[in-house]
Amino acid sequence: MRTINPWINFNGNAEEAFNFYKSILGGEFSKIIRFKDLTVGEIQIPESEANKIMYIALPIGGQNVLIGNDVPEFMGQVNERENRSKILVSAESREETDKAFQGLSAGGEVEGDIGDTPWGTYAGMFRDKYGIEWIVEFDPSL
Numbered sequence: 445m446r447t448i449n450p451w452i453n454f455n456g457n458a459e460e461a462f463n464f465y466k467s468i469l470g471g472e473f474s475k476i477i478r479f480k481d482l483t484v485g486e487i488q489i490p491e492s493e494a495n496k497i498m499y500i501a502l503p504i505g506g507q508n509v510l511i512g513n514d515v516p517e518f519m520g521q522v523n524e525r526e527n528r529s530k531i532l533v534s535a536e537s538r539e540e541t542d543k544a545f546q547g548l549s550a551g552g553e554v555e556g557d558i559g560d561t562p563w564g565t566y567a568g569m570f571r572d573k574y575g576i577e578w579i580v581e582f583d584p585s586l
Contacts, residue, residue, distance in 0.1 A: 445540070446586070451511040451530040451579060455521055458497040458514045465510060466502055474509070475501045479516065482562055493517060499563070530569070530577040534586070538566050541582040548572055548580070 454461055459476075466473070480494035496514035503509050511532055515521070535541040545558045551573035558568030558580075567581035 445544075446534040446536055447507050447509070449509045449511055449532045449534070451513070451532045453515050453529065454497075454512060456496055456514050458500055458512045462497075462500050462502055462510075462512055469502065469504055469510075471503050473500060474503050475499060477563060479514075490517075530579050533578065533580045535580060535582045538582050541566055541568070541580050544580045545570070548578055 452458075452461075462473070476497065477499040478494065479489040479496050479498045482489065482498055493514075493516055496516070497512065499511070499513055501509050501511050533544055535544060542558065545568045549568070549570040549572065552571050554568070554570045555577075556567070556569035556579075559566065561567050561581075564585060565581045565583045567579060569577070569579045571577050
């Protein structure tokens, strides 16, 4: 595995939160993707959510990255008293991604099938049998 990084879900204030984290932790955002950037084909984003954050990454130190996003309204509100984060596993190959996805999701609930993403990675998302949320991905550009 390359890294395991925290991924935090927000109710529409991810950008505000990440600007706060950046002001404390330093660094520069390595990537910001808004929902409007993903409006392709079958993915239609309501205007009210177009500028919300689909993905934001703040590198912290050597190989660590704090990642976050706004949860779209159609998926419901994030309960701030429950687990609002996912564990992101960045694999070194598609094969390693498949192995991690198949193994960790066994007995759990797949939330996003493994496959190619509009932003250039190969990824899948699931909640494991213990209720922990995971994303496994391979980014061939790294």
